[in-house]
Amino acid sequence: MSQISHVAARMKLESPVMAATPVEQRNDALACIKEALCAHADEIFAANRRDLEMAERNGVAPAVVGRLLFDEHKLADVCAGIDGLVDLPDPVGRTLLRRELDEGLVLERVSCPIGVIGVIFEARPDALVQISTLCLKSGNCAILKGGSETAHTNKAIFEVIYRAAVGAGLPETCLFQAEAREEIGELLGCYGLVDLLIPRGSNEFVRYIMDNTKIPVMGHSDGICHIYVDGAADVDLAVRVCVDAKIQYTAACNAVETLLVDRAIAAEFLPVAVRALEAEGVEVRGDAETCALVDVRPATEADWDTEYLSLIVSIKVVDGADEAIGHINRHGSHHTDAIMTEDVATADRFMRLVDSAGVYQNCSTRFADGFRYGFGAEVGISTSKLHARGPVGLDGLVTYKYKLRGSGQIVGDYATGKASFHFRDLC
Numbered sequence: 001m002s003q004i005s006h007v008a009a010r011m012k013l014e015s016p017v018m019a020a021t022p023v024e025q026r027n028d029a030l031a032c033i034k035e036a037l038c039a040h041a042d043e044i045f046a047a048n049r050r051d052l053e054m055a056e057r058n059g060v061a062p063a064v065v066g067r068l069l070f071d072e073h074k075l076a077d078v079c080a081g082i083d084g085l086v087d088l089p090d091p092v093g094r095t096l097l098r099r100e101l102d103e104g105l106v107l108e109r110v111s112c113p114i115g116v117i118g119v120i121f122e123a124r125p126d127a128l129v130q131i132s133t134l135c136l137k138s139g140n141c142a143i144l145k146g147g148s149e150t151a152h153t154n155k156a157i158f159e160v161i162y163r164a165a166v167g168a169g170l171p172e173t174c175l176f177q178a179e180a181r182e183e184i185g186e187l188l189g190c191y192g193l194v195d196l197l198i199p200r201g202s203n204e205f206v207r208y209i210m211d212n213t214k215i216p217v218m219g220h221s222d223g224i225c226h227i228y229v230d231g232a233a234d235v236d237l238a239v240r241v242c243v244d245a246k247i248q249y250t251a252a253c254n255a256v257e258t259l260l261v262d263r264a265i266a267a268e269f270l271p272v273a274v275r276a277l278e279a280e281g282v283e284v285r286g287d288a289e290t291c292a293l294v295d296v297r298p299a300t301e302a303d304w305d306t307e308y309l310s311l312i313v314s315i316k317v318v319d320g321a322d323e324a325i326g327h328i329n330r331h332g333s334h335h336t337d338a339i340m341t342e343d344v345a346t347a348d349r350f351m352r353l354v355d356s357a358g359v360y361q362n363c364s365t366r367f368a369d370g371f372r373y374g375f376g377a378e379v380g381i382s383t384s385k386l387h388a389r390g391p392v393g394l395d396g397l398v399t400y401k402y403k404l405r406g407s408g409q410i411v412g413d414y415a416t417g418k419a420s421f422h423f424r425d426l427c
């Protein structure tokens with residue numbers, strides 16, 4: 001048995017102990033983690049500098065280097081996220097249904113932790129803090145594997161988090177850090193021991209995870225997000241939102257990659273939008289109609305299926321909302337898509353028919369984030385339709401069980417008609 005299998009087996013056996021910890025203890029652990037991160041900030045920053053220096057030597061792209069950074073600002077952000085988590089209600093033990101099947105026979109559906117979660121995430125040290133604290137708050141045990149580009153930072157942060165959590169009384173099996181690349185394969189083989197895998201990374205990486213494990217996988221493989229600018233849009237408002245969605249954080253999965261523009265407003269909108277985007281250093285690529293109206297680089301068919309994660313955006317002129325909806329459902333990744341319009345009926349139609357985890361009106365796609373939803377950050381964004389969808393916060397890390405309390409009832413009586421159900425909801 002590999003080390004990961006051994007760890008997962010022990011976690012599986014002891015995960016009910018973690019699930020049964022009172023919320024006060026879990027919240028105390030989170031408070032201790034925040035205090036410990038601040039107390040050990042200097043050594044964490046020093047470890048991060050080693051990773052950044054190595055990234056520069058290895059020629060890592062600037063957009064990726066920005067994700068590797070863990071500084072005072074990132075520390076303040078993760079601490080604020082921990083505070084938000086502490087303030088959130090306990091997701092465990094909530095009664096979701098209470099029904100009397102017959103006199104003295106009461107059924108309850110009660111939320112409970114998933115159990116053992118394996119999270120394989122990209123090279124973002126702040127993600128390690130978000131993921132581990134969300135798993136702890138939701139009563140789950142977690143095996144964590146971060147990107148190798150931040151190996152030193154991840155190790156420093158994990159050691160601080162783990163010592164603080166165990167010191168606050170949580171089980172020793174609450175968290176484990178996998179550090180070697182080969183341990184990913186071992187983790188994928190832990191069917192029956194690990195209850196859920198959450199991969200975060202490139203399309204190719206997430207697809208690899210999905211194709212090489214029997215463990216249920218929750219996640220998204222890419223973020224090809226769109227904004228449709230309708231003929232009834234406010235041009236100034238639409239330009240402002242489109243620019244934010246592209247440049248606020250270009251390497252994020254919820255950054256916009258394609259703008260779809262209603263032919264009815266294209267001549268008015270495109271010159272203003274392209275000027276604003278290019279002023280921010282964005283390379284604009286357009287279809288034939290766009291190129292006829294503004295001087296931009298021609299787009300190819302491949303552009304409609306590309307997640308740039310950089311200062312590039314493609315633009316296509318469409319014949320109204322229905323063509324935009326068809327394009328999004330065909331080329332999008334079902335992540336987050338938005339419409340800019342003042343027409344309520346058109347917005348409602350767009351939001352009903354676009355098949356994405358997040359569908360917005362008159363606001364930036366960059367709002368697709370657990371922290372911005374008030375979830376206390378997120379372990380990732382799911383484009384799946386089962387269990388959890390969109391930013392996965394505490395509610396996405398719990399499932400439920402049924403509890404039935406009786407007083408000697410037997411099925412035979414109901415099968416013969418001696419007794420009958422009356423199904424009365426109690427709450």
